[in-house]
Amino acid sequence: MTSVWRSLADVPADLGPTVVTVGNFDGVHKGHQAVLTELVAAARARGAASVAVTFDPHPKAVHAPDHQPELITGIEDRIERIARTGVDGIVVQEYTLDFAMATPEEFVRDYLVDGLGAVAIAVGRDTRFGRGNAGDIETLRELGRQLGIGIDIVGDASDSHAGARRWSSTWVRELLDEGDLRAAAKILGTxxxxxxxxxxxxxxxxxxxxxxxxxxxxxxxxxxxxxxxxxxxxxxxxxxxxxxxxxxxxxxxxxxxxxxxxxxxxxxxxxxxxxxxxxxxxxxxxxxxxxxxxxxxxxxxxxxxxxxxxxxxxxxxxxxxxxx
CATH class of the missing domain: 2.40.30.30 (Riboflavin kinase-like)
Structure with missing residues (x-):
């Protein structure tokens, strides 16, 4: 049973060590599922709890409120689909301009390590985080060395045949705009x-x-x-x-x-x-x-x-x- 928490304050103090991933996970397509599956495996290997952190509202809706993003799924379905991957917990973090001011170091150290007890972080290659999206994979690796936590990078996920396009939310939106619901369902897995x-x-x-x-x-x-x-x-x-x-x-x-x-x-x-x-x-x-x-x-x-x-x-x- 996956627990859902709406803030760090809701996370049990006795949760113990965690392996964490962070993302918007719009649609929770097969690319996201690959990251979440790796998260669960990495947590089990370390004897830790697996926790996915996602945001509501979407960051783009906060930074550019006059240009609301068209999201593939609402928050209810996002939570349900993340939970299906077997994660132990989901933090639905309210995204505000104040929250967005944290530097990459502050976000990893204060929120993930101190707040969630992260001993490792599992993310995709295109992850960005911290104020102005200044943090990337190299930033994360360096912070991992400084803070003594593991960093698991999940490669781009796609169909197995050569030259296959990577699964992405952008691709799903393109297919939905075209009315190709069958192809969109293959990427979404539903x-x-x-x-x-x-x-x-x-x-x-x-x-x-x-x-x-x-x-x-x-x-x-x-x-x-x-x-x-x-x-x-x-x-x-x-x-x-x-x-x-x-x-x-x-x-x-x-x-x-x-x-x-x-x-x-x-x-x-x-x-x-x-x-x-x-x-x-x-x-x-x-x-x-x-x-x-x-x-x-x-x-x-x-x-x-x-x-x-x-x-x-x-x-x-x-x-x-x-x-x-």
Missing amino acids: YHRLRGRVIHGLKLGRQIGFPTANLDVYAGFIPRHGVYAGWLEVVDPGGNAAAVSLVGERLPAAVSLGINYTVGTDDLRVEAYVLDHEDLDLYGARVALDLVEWRRPMLDFGGIDGLVSALHEDVAWCRSVLNA
């Missing part, structure tokens, strides 16, 4: 996930035989607009008694993500039609939406009849993709 709260919409879907759950998305990178096959899961009923029995159940869904040109809306909408659940009531519930495959872009079908015909085809395609 489906791309959106999280949102179900809200009231125009209720047009109910009138034409395709009632949808309209999501107010609060976490997850918005991929290429269009129609997707996916899985909807209720994670919190949010006071909706009708949704309680569905918590944790994965429901096959046809997902529309974008602007509905046919009915003249001009705002981004994320709607999920759960197959074979025409009377589903999820209002107020928080749900996760795992996107499996992109089918087509958002189109103007010229009227309701054309839209209904297209939706029948979309649902049939989703059944095939999801084997539902």
Whole structure:
């Protein structure tokens, strides 16, 4: 069971020696997983606890608040995916401008060694840390010598074939922008996930035989607009008694993500039609939406009849993709 701490003050005083890694871990893709797996192995070899330190909000959101980064995953999914690698603990450090003022030496000495009891640090080759991102691998090696702690450097991770591109969050975002959800899932090691709260919409879907759950998305990178096959899961009923029995159940869904040109809306909408659940009531519930495959872009079908015909085809395609 992985412990989650929201500050150094929450970390048990008797935790003992640790091996630590530090990163934003956006998406927790296979490259991140390689670092975290090495962290766990290095900690076990030393008889220490493995601890991953990550940040919330993302540092870019603090240093450039007018240019918020588009994160692949929200903090809930980041924590869940880090925990799956078997780490003993996760510190979700609140990132502030004051915190960012620590020099590389202060961060390693005061935060990691004195604060977390680190006897070793495991990181990827591209790690940067400390004020102005001034610290790099060579800085870390020198600090390791000064402080008497081990430094484990994990090489770039990629597919095994020659010339393979290294796994990265940038690559995942590119694939999501292209609508290549299958390729993105290979790098992430899981489906791309959106999280949102179900809200009231125009209720047009109910009138034409395709009632949808309209999501107010609060976490997850918005991929290429269009129609997707996916899985909807209720994670919190949010006071909706009708949704309680569905918590944790994965429901096959046809997902529309974008602007509905046919009915003249001009705002981004994320709607999920759960197959074979025409009377589903999820209002107020928080749900996760795992996107499996992109089918087509958002189109103007010229009227309701054309839209209904297209939706029948979309649902049939989703059944095939999801084997539902």
